[in-house]
Amino acid sequence: MSVRGILAVAGVECAKLGAQTKTLAVLAVCMAGPFAFVEAMRVQSSVPEDTLFGRGLKESGFATPLVVLGFSALWVFPVLTSVVGGDLFSAEDRYGTWSAVLTRSRSRGDVFAGKVLTALGFSSLAVIALAASSVAAGVLIVGRQPLIDLSGALLPPGQALRRVALAWASVLPPAFGFTGVAVLLSVATRSSAAGIGLPVVAGLVMQLSAYVDGPEAIRRLLITSAFGAWHGLLTEPPYYGPLIRASAVSGVYLVVCLAVAYRMLLTRDIGG
Amino acid sequence: MELALEARSVSKRYGHCDALCRVDLAARPGRLHGLLGPNGAGKTTLMRAVLGLVRRDAGRVHLLGVSRDSMREPLPDGVAGFVDTPAFYPYLSGRRNLALLARLDGDSGSSLNKKVGHALEQIGLVADADGVVAGYSAGMRQRLGLAAALLRSPRLLLLDEPTSSLDPAGARDVRSLVRRLADEGAAIVLSSHDMAEVEELCTALTIINGGRVVFSGTVNELQKRAPDSVHALRTSDDRAALDLASQWADVKVAPAVDGGLEVSADLDALDAYVIALGRLGVAVRGLERRARSLEWLFLQLTQHRIAGEASEPASRDVADGSRGSAVAS
Numbered sequence: 001m002s003v004r005g006i007l008a009v010a011g012v013e014c015a016k017l018g019a020q021t022k023t024l025a026v027l028a029v030c031m032a033g034p035f036a037f038v039e040a041m042r043v044q045s046s047v048p049e050d051t052l053f054g055r056g057l058k059e060s061g062f063a064t065p066l067v068v069l070g071f072s073a074l075w076v077f078p079v080l081t082s083v084v085g086g087d088l089f090s091a092e093d094r095y096g097t098w099s100a101v102l103t104r105s106r107s108r109g110d111v112f113a114g115k116v117l118t119a120l121g122f123s124s125l126a127v128i129a130l131a132a133s134s135v136a137a138g139v140l141i142v143g144r145q146p147l148i149d150l151s152g153a154l155l156p157p158g159q160a161l162r163r164v165a166l167a168w169a170s171v172l173p174p175a176f177g178f179t180g181v182a183v184l185l186s187v188a189t190r191s192s193a194a195g196i197g198l199p200v201v202a203g204l205v206m207q208l209s210a211y212v213d214g215p216e217a218i219r220r221l222l223i224t225s226a227f228g229a230w231h232g233l234l235t236e237p238p239y240y241g242p243l244i245r246a247s248a249v250s251g252v253y254l255v256v257c258l259a260v261a262y263r264m265l266l267t268r269d270i271g272g
Numbered sequence: 273m274e275l276a277l278e279a280r281s282v283s284k285r286y287g288h289c290d291a292l293c294r295v296d297l298a299a300r301p302g303r304l305h306g307l308l309g310p311n312g313a314g315k316t317t318l319m320r321a322v323l324g325l326v327r328r329d330a331g332r333v334h335l336l337g338v339s340r341d342s343m344r345e346p347l348p349d350g351v352a353g354f355v356d357t358p359a360f361y362p363y364l365s366g367r368r369n370l371a372l373l374a375r376l377d378g379d380s381g382s383s384l385n386k387k388v389g390h391a392l393e394q395i396g397l398v399a400d401a402d403g404v405v406a407g408y409s410a411g412m413r414q415r416l417g418l419a420a421a422l423l424r425s426p427r428l429l430l431l432d433e434p435t436s437s438l439d440p441a442g443a444r445d446v447r448s449l450v451r452r453l454a455d456e457g458a459a460i461v462l463s464s465h466d467m468a469e470v471e472e473l474c475t476a477l478t479i480i481n482g483g484r485v486v487f488s489g490t491v492n493e494l495q496k497r498a499p500d501s502v503h504a505l506r507t508s509d510d511r512a513a514l515d516l517a518s519q520w521a522d523v524k525v526a527p528a529v530d531g532g533l534e535v536s537a538d539l540d541a542l543d544a545y546v547i548a549l550g551r552l553g554v555a556v557r558g559l560e561r562r563a564r565s566l567e568w569l570f571l572q573l574t575q576h577r578i579a580g581e582a583s584e585p586a587s588r589d590v591a592d593g594s595r596g597s598a599v600a601s
Contacts, residue, residue, distance in 0.1 A: 271325060
């Protein structure tokens with residue numbers, strides 16, 4: 001495996017993604033979705049009061065990215081992270097192009113790492129696009145008013161923006177964890193439908209199982225729990241325990257899934 | 273002269289089936305080496321094993337002097353080829369597909385564009401290069417596959433039936449291109465079902481059947497194996513003629529590819545056989561000496577095994593994903 005080889009593969013994957021309508025459409029939805037949501041909230045009289053920060057949607061523009069963040073944890077992040085990760089490997093099976101890719105001057109390790117890098121890059125880009133768009137929509141349409149945090153303290157605009165940015169940054173580790181799951185499913189099933197669909201189903205099942213009584217330790221091992229770890233950042237004083245634990249759990253998901261997927265690709269017979 | 277390709281005792285099993293059993297294959301620079309075998313014989317599996325697309329269970333492979341111990345290493349520079357019908361990203365143009373493959377080889381900038389343009393010119397696809405591959409015919413994809421191989425400036429080129437989807441003019445162009453590459457010093461392994469093509473192009477041959485090598489050597493050596501004469505025979509009752517021949521040790525009769533029968537025997541045995549046919553009441557409607565062809569020799573080498581295996585599970589089919597065809601004897 002070489003850095004040059006990995007970057008070459010990643011460059012090729014990015015070029016392929018750039019030529020696909022699907023990828024551009026996902027990014028466009030990430031950019032436009034929050035504006036549509038805020039505009040809908042503005043014209044209607046009620047707000048989603050039972051949602052975290054829902055009550056403040058019309059009082060502070062910084063509530064918008066937090067409402068979107070809470071909503072996205074349910075199924076948007078699993079979709080965003082698997083739409084590329086779950087398709088990047090199985091697409092080669094669908095098009096029958098593994099032979100073409102693996103008879104060039106790049107090792108299977110280079111190909112694997114380059115594709116994973118691309119998948120993680122796209123997951124980051126999608127999360128950042130959604131975050132930036134949510135903040136922009138809230139600030140531009142509602143305004144830069146102070147934000148009332150979960151402890152009831154008033155956060156001035158600058159501090160609110162920093163906390164919002166940190167909250168969104170905190171979902172990157174579980175997003176990467178989900179990307180790892182999607183990559184594994186893409187490699188193992190050789191099916192894009194499974195690679196993209198199963199992580200979403202898994203996410204929903206994990207969300208539901210979090211509501212079922214059971215050992216707390218198991219609940220903490222669910223990767224979807226990590227999407228709620230940002231709540232500690234919006235209290236006074238902030239607490240970081242769940243965030244650290246969630247990052248560690250996400251890291252384990254990522255490493256284990258990628259290790260298994262790599263092993264599968266390395267030993268796989270192409271066309272056999 | 274050092275071998276460009278040296279595969280020794282390559283074996284591959286799928287489950288309980290032997291797809292390849294201790295197969296040897298060697299190709300020398302500047303020579304065209306034919307790889308022949310009936311459907312499901314293991315040709316494609318062998319090419320995949322050589323290119324590192326499938327794991328070998330045993331054996332070793334050297335490509336341009338570089339040992340290929342596992343599938344971890346990239347294909348050495350100067351080695352190229354394709355197996356089955358080449359596939360590309362359908363939403364990209366042919367030119368764009370080639371450019372991306374060239375980037376995987378480490379090319380960039382103007383040298384990449386030049387290389388891609390040159391490869392497209394060589395295979396005659398310049399006019400269609402900017403159309404998306406989804407709109408390409410099978411023949412155009414095959415040409416594009418050859419262009420993708422040419423991007424690697426091959427000194428060892430493995431081609432799996434490169435003319436199977438081409439029209440006669442396209443096949444002729446590819447044959448002359450392949451011959452020119454060999455003249456320039458490249459070693460070329462050509463898997464083909466077209467006996468005339470192999471006879472025309474190749475100087476050396478490996479014939480495999482049921483995952484085993486049944487012949488390896490030059491075309492001349494293979495032709496020396498043939499009996500002195502082969503005749504095309506037309507009778508009023510081919511079945512009776514075949515039955516009669518089965519009782520004769522020195523006369524071999526088989527259905528001809530183009531109809532009628534093919535008789536392999538020396539002249540004395542042939543005379544006696546024709547007289548016996550007359551006594552049996554089978555009229556001889558035509559008897560014509562036929563030049564020995566590679567196809568006839570190929571069938572002789574492979575038909576017995578195929579006929580014997582017709583009722584057995586075809587192990588190599590697992591590899592190729594298709595049923596092997598049986599040749600009647």
